[in-house]
Amino acid sequence: MAEPIKVVVTGAAGQIAYSLLYMISKGDVFGQDQPLVLHLLDIPPMMGVLEGVVMELMDCALPLLRSVVPTADPEVAFKDVSAAFLVGAMPRKQGMERRDLLAANVKIFQVQGEALDRNAKKDVKVLVVGNPANTNAMVCSRFAPSIPKENFSAMTRLDQNRAQAQVAAKVGVPVGDISNVIIWGNHSSTQYPDATHALVNKNGSETNAAAEVKDDCWFKNVFVETVQKRGASVIAARKMSSAMSAAKAAADHMKDWFMGTPKGKFVSMGVMSDGSYGAPKDVIFSFPVTIENCKWKIVQGLEIDDFSQKMINNTGKELEEERTEAFNIISNKL
Numbered sequence: 001m002a003e004p005i006k007v008v009v010t011g012a013a014g015q016i017a018y019s020l021l022y023m024i025s026k027g028d029v030f031g032q033d034q035p036l037v038l039h040l041l042d043i044p045p046m047m048g049v050l051e052g053v054v055m056e057l058m059d060c061a062l063p064l065l066r067s068v069v070p071t072a073d074p075e076v077a078f079k080d081v082s083a084a085f086l087v088g089a090m091p092r093k094q095g096m097e098r099r100d101l102l103a104a105n106v107k108i109f110q111v112q113g114e115a116l117d118r119n120a121k122k123d124v125k126v127l128v129v130g131n132p133a134n135t136n137a138m139v140c141s142r143f144a145p146s147i148p149k150e151n152f153s154a155m156t157r158l159d160q161n162r163a164q165a166q167v168a169a170k171v172g173v174p175v176g177d178i179s180n181v182i183i184w185g186n187h188s189s190t191q192y193p194d195a196t197h198a199l200v201n202k203n204g205s206e207t208n209a210a211a212e213v214k215d216d217c218w219f220k221n222v223f224v225e226t227v228q229k230r231g232a233s234v235i236a237a238r239k240m241s242s243a244m245s246a247a248k249a250a251a252d253h254m255k256d257w258f259m260g261t262p263k264g265k266f267v268s269m270g271v272m273s274d275g276s277y278g279a280p281k282d283v284i285f286s287f288p289v290t291i292e293n294c295k296w297k298i299v300q301g302l303e304i305d306d307f308s309q310k311m312i313n314n315t316g317k318e319l320e321e322e323r324t325e326a327f328n329i330i331s332n333k334l
């Protein structure tokens with residue numbers, strides 16, 4: 001069996017982590033042959049709760065989980081880690097946009113970027129879940145200059161999973177038969193869920209989902225809005241933000257980053273933009289990517305119609321505004 005790798009989860013005493021830690025520890029992310037040492041970071045007042053989580057992880061009797069290190073010290077948490085799930089941050093409440101969390105959360109990602117820079121392995125893969133995830137990931141990367149920019153990502157996989165589920169329900173097939181739905185841009189209400197290139201698997205042969213459904217109006221309106229507002233709908237119903245589905249998406253994202261994507265299939269990840277498809281550069285923008293040998297590549301050459309380009313431009317503009325806002329907050333707090 002391989003040597004254990006160190007994996008950190010921040011916000012480890014919170015809602016998302018409660019589902020995510022089990023998925024990671026039972027081998028859903030790094031594989032059934034990969035032993036793990038889990039580093040669990042939370043803030044000092046949560047150390048008692050975290051102790052309970054550590055007890056439960058022990059009581060799960062999971063063979064791959066070799067040890068657990070609970071801590072409130074980022075220097076300990078990020079030491080020699082190969083993968084980082086940055087979940088710890090304040091969630092939004094009903095009536096808020098995720099962007100409203102910048103003031104409360106952006107500083108966390110500055111501090112954690114600096115701690116990653118000093119302590120993590122240089123090939124660490126970082127997934128930012130805490131909102132606003134794209135801008136937090138951009139800030140984290142800026143404060144970790146010794147780690148390649150390509151190693152920082154933001155989670156839009158939950159949006160992708162939501163979009164895939166909506167298309168599957170519309171077509172009337174199991175969700176596993178839908179692929180290549182894209183989320184462009186920001187994990188916010190300006191995101192563009194795009195099913196133009198989505199595929200439906202019907203008895204082994206693949207057809208275009210839009211051609212199958214023949215309802216352009218549904219794709220441009222109901223589908224887009226349902227996915228854009230799904231996070232808010234869950235908050236309105238649960239009085240808390242999504243947790244189980246967010247954990248599943250985080251596990252999917254990191255698994256694909258480590259294990260790769262199947263031939264001909266792509267997934268969506270917030271990654272440092274190179275300006276592809278007219279997106280602004282140097283923001284963390286969600287693109288369709290393929291992954292091989294733990295390296296993602298933006299899918300090039302997709303046909304983009306006028307509607308799609310307008311949506312891509314709009315979400316890009318929001319990310320530029322958030323970037324300005326984030327650096328204003330950081331410089332005011334220095």
Ligand code: NAD
Pocket residue numbers: 010011012013014015016017041042043046087088089090091092108128129130131133155156158159187241242243246
């Ligand atoms: P939660 O409040 O249940 O848990 C957050 C945890 O983070 C708490 O235990 C808190 O003490 C901890 N924390 C706060 N500051 C910290 C710091 N500096 N270092 C380490 N830990 C810290 O929230 P949750 O439901 O688990 O959500 C966490 C974040 O994930 C929120 O910002 C939420 O909006 C976001 N989220 C993102 C997505 C996505 O798709 N990108 C989906 C769901 C939730």
Ligand code: LMR
Pocket residue numbers: 091092098131158230231232234235241242246
């Ligand atoms: C989600 O999409 O469910 C999360 O980002 C939580 C939220 O604030 O909507």
